Amino acid sequence: MESLPELRWGIVATGMIASWFVTDLSLPREDARARHIIQAVGARSEAKAQSFVKSFVPELEQSGIACYGSYDAVYNDPNVDIVYIATPHAFHKQNCIDAINAGKHVLCEKPFTINAREAEEVVEAARQKGFFVMEGMWTRFFPIVEKLKQLLHKERVIGEINRMFADFSLDMPLRDLPSTSRLRDVALGAGSLLDIGIYSLTWGLLSLEPPGTSEKPEILAIQTLSDGVDISSAVLLQYHDAPGARQGVITSSVLHKTDDIFARVEGSKGTLFLSGSGASMPDRIKVSLKPLNARQDMGDKNTECVDIPKAEMSFAFQEKCGGKGFYYEADCIALDIAAGKMESSIMPLNETLRVMKMLDLIRKQGGAKFPQDLPYV
Numbered sequence: 001m002e003s004l005p006e007l008r009w010g011i012v013a014t015g016m017i018a019s020w021f022v023t024d025l026s027l028p029r030e031d032a033r034a035r036h037i038i039q040a041v042g043a044r045s046e047a048k049a050q051s052f053v054k055s056f057v058p059e060l061e062q063s064g065i066a067c068y069g070s071y072d073a074v075y076n077d078p079n080v081d082i083v084y085i086a087t088p089h090a091f092h093k094q095n096c097i098d099a100i101n102a103g104k105h106v107l108c109e110k111p112f113t114i115n116a117r118e119a120e121e122v123v124e125a126a127r128q129k130g131f132f133v134m135e136g137m138w139t140r141f142f143p144i145v146e147k148l149k150q151l152l153h154k155e156r157v158i159g160e161i162n163r164m165f166a167d168f169s170l171d172m173p174l175r176d177l178p179s180t181s182r183l184r185d186v187a188l189g190a191g192s193l194l195d196i197g198i199y200s201l202t203w204g205l206l207s208l209e210p211p212g213t214s215e216k217p218e219i220l221a222i223q224t225l226s227d228g229v230d231i232s233s234a235v236l237l238q239y240h241d242a243p244g245a246r247q248g249v250i251t252s253s254v255l256h257k258t259d260d261i262f263a264r265v266e267g268s269k270g271t272l273f274l275s276g277s278g279a280s281m282p283d284r285i286k287v288s289l290k291p292l293n294a295r296q297d298m299g300d301k302n303t304e305c306v307d308i309p310k311a312e313m314s315f316a317f318q319e320k321c322g323g324k325g326f327y328y329e330a331d332c333i334a335l336d337i338a339a340g341k342m343e344s345s346i347m348p349l350n351e352t353l354r355v356m357k358m359l360d361l362i363r364k365q366g367g368a369k370f371p372q373d374l375p376y377v
């Protein structure tokens with residue numbers, strides 16, 4: 001029997017997402033494509049690292065898992081292969097560079113950095129030192145994304161794509177959070193766009209850009225700012241050169257929760273709907289086809305609806321093992337590293353840079369600024 005590739009993870013920071021990540025990686029999975037070991041956890045205090053282990057991976061307490069009171073100790077642990085960075089966005093650049101300089105591969109949470117300039121620094125360090133580095137845009141690794149691309153771009157089930165709408169909004173209780181929260185403090189990267197709008201944008205790119213094309217969207221954006229934080233962002237994407245001159249309407253807000261259906265893609269033959277508990281965790285595709293010869297402008301509702309079976313998107317399995325789906329990206333990374341790759345083909349560094357540049361442009365038009373952007377250009 002072929003043995004699975006193995007990765008020993010060092011976890012940097014013990015906030016919410018780190019808890020989701022280690023929980024997912026520790027789940028028993030019948031069809032796992034890699035073996036993940038949580039080797040070390042680093043927090044700003046050792047007590048915090050220990051309490052994180054106790055709460056989220058208690059089964060590892062007796063296994064010799066290392067609990068450190070600093071992030072540096074994780075980077076320098078010789079038993080760690082890859083560092084998972086789960087600090088607020090503002091620290092991603094330095095955490096990545098420190099981990100790379102200590103000789104580690106890196107998975108860094110989204111957004112990769114605060115702006116494209118910072119992202120370029122990290123990419124340069126990664127390429128110079130020759131380590132695997134990836135932005136944790138985990139949603140792109142859900143099997144449903146492959147299914148989406150197949151339906152839209154290979155089978156062209158809805159015909160020529162004309163428009164798409166995507167929203168990721170969460171009703172965040174900002175007033176109840178301390179001003180030091182990453183969701184409120186601009187110096188930590190607060191704002192809807194980098195936190196959740198990045199997913200809406202991702203769905204726009206995935207559904208409006210057939211793989212292999214090099215059409216680039218024009219971007220028009222507006223943002224609503226409160227104390228410098230973009231509480232809502234709205235972005236128009238226009239692909240002038242694409243057949244059908246595709247358009248995307250990409251939104252995010254911290255004021256309202258998006259409905260179950262977070263995206264819809266409209267084409268000449270019908271509409272495709274994406275849904276899930278949020279745009280980061282898609283779990284359903286539904287296609288509604290226009291019947292031939294129907295007069296929809298006359299209220300003809302006789303459309304054919306196709307629910308894509310969950311089994312075709314590996315969700316049958318996910319339903320069985322539970323978890324949120326971080327193992328999809330983690331398995332891919334383990335396979336890439338075992339194959340000697342320095343980048344993911346699903347979330348390559350050039351795509352991270354392209355997205356970061358788009359986010360910069362959106363903020364330039366919309367007005368959201370971070371101290372890290374200085375000097376403003």
Ligand SMILES: NC(=O)C1=CN([C@@H]2O[C@H](COP(=O)(O)OP(=O)(O)OC[C@H]3O[C@@H](n4cnc5c(N)ncnc54)[C@H](OP(=O)(O)O)[C@@H]3O)[C@@H](O)[C@H]2O)C=CC1
Pocket residue numbers: 012013014015016017018042043044045048049086087088089091109110111136138180182188194195280
């Ligand atoms: N992929 C996904 O679905 C999600 C991704 N994220 C991303 O993960 C990152 C972290 O988000 P989240 O876990 O929600 O954030 P939390 O605020 O819950 O946790 C952040 C952690 O970073 C560490 N930290 C270090 N310095 C600071 C500081 N000055 N202020 C606050 N925390 C600090 C702390 O850990 P310690 O004290 O242990 O050092 C803290 O627990 C963000 O970049 C976010 O975009 C977030 C949620 C979902």
Ligand SMILES: O=C1OC[C@@H](O)[C@H](O)[C@H]1O
Pocket residue numbers: 170195196278280
């Ligand atoms: O990435 C994310 O997705 C889920 C949200 O709860 C979170 O704020 C965000 O960082």
